Amino acid sequence: MEHAAVRSPTKPEWETSKPGYTAGLWALRRRLTRVELLVATICVIAVVVMLMQLAERLTAGLLVQDTASRFAVIIRHAQGVARDRNAYIRVRIEPAAPDRPGRYVIEEGDTVLERKNFPSGLSASGETTVDPHGVPLAPATFSFRKFGSQVEVEIDAKGLVSIP
Secondary structure, three states: OOOOOOOOOOOOHHHHOOOOOHHHHHHHHOOOOHHHHHHHHHHHHHHHHHHHHHHHHHHHHHHHHHHHHHHHHHHHHHHHHHHHHOOOEEEEEEOOEOOEOOEEEEEEOOEEEEEEEOOOOOEEEOEEEEOOOOOEOOOEEEEEEEOOEEEEEEEOOOOOEEOO
């Protein structure tokens, strides 16, 4: 005659089984209280927020470099527009305001030719005016910063745009 496993009428099977791995599963089988759920949710949210901030800091250098290189192309485009229109073209950066990010503006006199926003959180500064030959009136430097990363776009007296 085979003996059937004797089960305790008051304890579930997982509590009466062999000690070890399965004996410690009682914590996973019970329901969590509202306070425990709240604490666990707060912990998960805190970890996600910290990871997002870390990712933003780690990618800040790439964002600054990418924005500066794109802006160098925009300055070269403004030089071409100045030559094509035989006009003075002003390229300036408007600093960020509480309701909008920083942006660059390309102007011919009082007419705005182009205005676009930079990525949020990016600090930028600089201004230059390009003559009808595509050469700036004076050498200029445009600075782009975010967290500890900084990149500059320079336009020299001959009109050469570079990122040192």
